Amino acid sequence: MDDFAQHEPLFTFGVIADIQYADIDDGYNYSRSRRRYYRNSLQLLRNAQESWSESAVKPEFILQLGDIIDGFNKGRNASDRALDTVLREFSSSPVEVHHVWGNHEFYNFSRSALLSSKLNSTPHTDRSLRGARAGSDIYAYHFSPFPGFTFVVLDAYDVSLLGREDSSEQYRKAMHLIKQYNSNEDLNCPPEAGGLLRRFTMFNGGFSKEQLDWLDSVLASTDEKRERVTIVSHLPVHPHSTDPICLAWNFDELLAIIRSHSSVVCFMAGHDHDGGYCQDKCTGVHHLTLEGVIETPPDSNAFSTVSVYEDRMVLRGSGRITDRVFLFPGPQSDTDHRA
Template structure:
């Protein structure tokens, strides 16, 4: 009995999943960003450090508050899916959000698969994890439509927006679970279409298994982008092209096969790449989802960075870094498990440690 109670207490202590951050500040021509990243729950044979992840967050926030921080970006999977089974989702989320309240800067939240294991889209829209109010309003008022004004309820719409922390540099957050069976009511059109697509591509009894699949990204814990969202992205990038902006795109799931495992790709990653490669403004795509990270420079000069996670990082180490943004390059100064990397914009050489 005593051992059982101890195991239960340990399980409750481990409810908070690691989290992912992006932090920025500007100094004249130099723009510095600090990142700390973690990803979703992995197989049991891999060691995870849930409690230490929260400690990493606390120490990072203390450090960030001592600097002139402009914003923080949370890459998704803010709590683990096991909370839903234990009826502890709101409690676990509350613990993490209490830490976020200590930040002096605004936080941009991305939604990952573990958000949808715990909550519906309707819930998330009414929660602190919905940060679309931070989007760039000037862009929207010029000539392009706001994709959330379609009249659809939260179960059908996609959660994507863009913002400009400094002049001529735009960030775009994508919804990598727009096409997915996670988080949507089974009666919705998108759920039904997503389930049909998933079953066409994956005949396994366990839809989270890639066994025998030709396109191994078609598993339940991944998702994709609707044509409506890709059309919206195309409009944003067209605007950025015309205004000679640099663009960094972010989503929970990687979109280039050379930057991740073949089972940790967006379902229709090729469609997303097609849109991105048709615009010269995009310089980088940042993602989480995969705990051991990855990187590639594609043939169009776009850097794809899958950031290492603190979930597999022991307490004596870390997994975050500082990104310095210049007119011709971004420099990632890694800490702990994250490598140093210089990412030149198109036409420049890239190298890493």
């Protein structure tokens, strides 16, 4: 790893996922198999902020990969208070934060409320899907922190039962889709069929044709300009980068678009608190699923700092997160492996 860090990076950025803060005692996940440290997640965010602010090379921005506060806040009428608490920690340094939306954002807030909240980090330009297509409420945009590099933020709950009014056409279509595979009364329980079909649960979602077409158009432009593109989403889209229960509903359609373009180098996601990694054998694209803060014990950490160079990204993890080197894909990229 040290051999890759001898030269000054072009830029660096921080990454953190699944903070899920709530001012409540420790608890457990949905299946009661994992402990969750709701209050302590704020301290782990604090640790990350301190590390980034004390770095010799300060991050240009932070990627917050979704589930910033926990759904338990809603039932306690504490959603706004919890969000303000976490955002105060982020504002302790002047670094720009790009917020991704996960299922817990929609447990706490409506889609319209999120669009008008501080969790809407869409630049006020035509680089967003909403800016390009008037009337759209899809939260997807791209930004360029350095010449030749583009980051695309996707809305993994564009097609979902979450954040949509029960009476809406979007809700009806999402319900029709999930019911084709999941016959459980509680749609948060995965289908009995198992395998990749386990992804059809209520806490997941997918990408509409409108969003996929927009992404295809953005990547066509970055291909032409020979840029390096990193895509971020709350939900993973590669079956080898996560437990299938955490995959986006139509991960295969998203993967097909990535594989049809040459500019994508990395896909980053959260949601699976255990984390995961693979390199796509078709493209050499790196698929990273970041370990979640919420299930990280108080004596550890879960954040990373990524240094970007001309030909690679070097990720230095803290605590549970493993150091990695992401060599940018080339014509000889034909490996597919799990970490």
